[in-house]
Amino acid sequence: MQTRLRGSHDSFSFWVDEKAPVGPDQKPVVKHLAVVFRLLAKKVMKKWSMTQTLTFKEQLEGGIRYFDLRVSSKPGEPGYEVYFIHGLFGHRVRDGLNEINTFLNSHPKEVVFLDFNHHYAMSIEHHMYLITMLQQIFGNKLCKCYSVEDITLDYLWENKYQVIVFYHHPLSEEHSHLWPGSNIPAPWANTTDAFKLIQFLETTLGERAKYGSFHVSQAILTPRVKTIARGLIKGLRNHLVERNLPTIMTWVEAQRPGVNGVNIITCDFVELVDFANIVINLNKLLLPNHAIT
Template identity: 65%
Template sequence: MILEESQNSNPREKNEWGAVTLRKPVPTSVAGSHDSFSYWVDEKSPVGPDQTPAIKRLARISLVKKLMKKWSVTQNLTFREQLEAGIRYFDLRVSSKPGDADQEIYFIHGLFGIKVSDGLMEIDSFLTQHPQEIVFLDFNHFYAMDEAHHKRLVLRIQEAFGNKLCSACSVESMTLQALWKKKCQVLIFYHCPFYKQYPFLWPGKKIPAPWANTTSVRKLILFLETTLSERAPRGSFHVSQAILTPRVKTIARGLVGGLKNTLVHRNLPAILDWVKTQKPGAMGVNIITSDFVDLVDFATTVIELNDLLQEDRALAKC
């Protein structure tokens, strides 16, 4: 979501918040990516602790890791490229790495990704260049992490963003005007009790993300509609995960093709058609995530839903 007016002629470089009153809360339609960091995973590293013992044994065969990569990667674009495309919500899963002497924290989705600190610095670089942009960083899965690992991760977050971090508060009290005045640009959601130790860590319950866990577009859309109708009208953001999840038999049938070619590419247009029918607001869509956000005009489609808010205000004045 490009918050500031841009001189760039690129249609994606638009003011996403143009339809939002500055003194109103921020329930706008936000484009997000699923497993946002997975554009690069390391075939040479150990299999992640998020995998079963059986997979870890199989992964001793080098070919298995190559096949795992085809199903672990859910994005083509780097953090910077996603930001430039209009993505503002990032789905993050992290882990310590066995044998890592520096005790760093890494992104993880079956295989290890880049260091979390490197990804955060890439995001911060963009935010520094775009001081009216706001991002949602959702740390929702933690693997092989004790208290020392959590402290290291939080330190990396502080080092990357400093005063850009937004302290947790009521969702309804958040306005663009207030965020810009405080120069706050980063909301960190932390799905672990450790969040209580830091004022800038938002509890995970403030950003629920129901998961359909299906390979069927029909079932996915029904699930998205149902969970939207059941979402809390106040007190939290809401993530609609517009993603399909492969079953074991799905992977077996499309082993070489991978997630993108087997499941995403042919179904994403239908999912995007559903997105186009949505409306943002208290009981409507808020944050919508997708795999491979570059395959269709996903971010722009989600962003343009905000125009409906402006139309409603215009009608209300009639």
């Protein structure tokens, strides 16, 4: 599939629960601070955990088609319910998937990628609960794992597939409708420097062809402890994202499609710029009347 897809980073984080315990994805020191400082610590965590402000429906309506998902159980809670998580717990996964499915029911030619790339505090029973949930909600919309090179929109439309689920867990090998995480590498720059990020994106794109897979370019900056300390009250959006976004988007606009080009691009706060249309316009370069250099 050569079409460029627009994606959101930590797609679910438009809402997090300040009243719930700190998630199991956090280090013990963070959990300790949250207990000691309670509401203050969680308010700060919220400012740095939320990477989106649009709901799933709003992101879909805005053109986002790739969703970056982290999930977890709530330790100590009976049953096998799973929730979205990024430092703090978000909505139930079931609610988010139903929202996406409602959109797909109204738009039968739209296709989404759901990338479940982090799982926390989940037993085999939790995984089976989630896998069964995916089958129940999406049913025949789920695209079976197939050769990446042969996945085209025509193929998806012909088979009425609308959902490709990537599941970064060994259980993916036992279920035909789950694609292994190895089919969608998403190299992470782990930097606060926009120029280092761009260098990293260029390097990893150059290595893409040899894997024969989908590829996610994470056009995101990651705060460090000192970054958070300096912008404690401002939060991720105001302190880090907004001032670096012009540099990042200049790089995105300059990309080209093709085997060595971009495939899926993710971004924080996708509504801050015309992100979806910028990526969509890259697809026009695949048309016969456009020269690709």
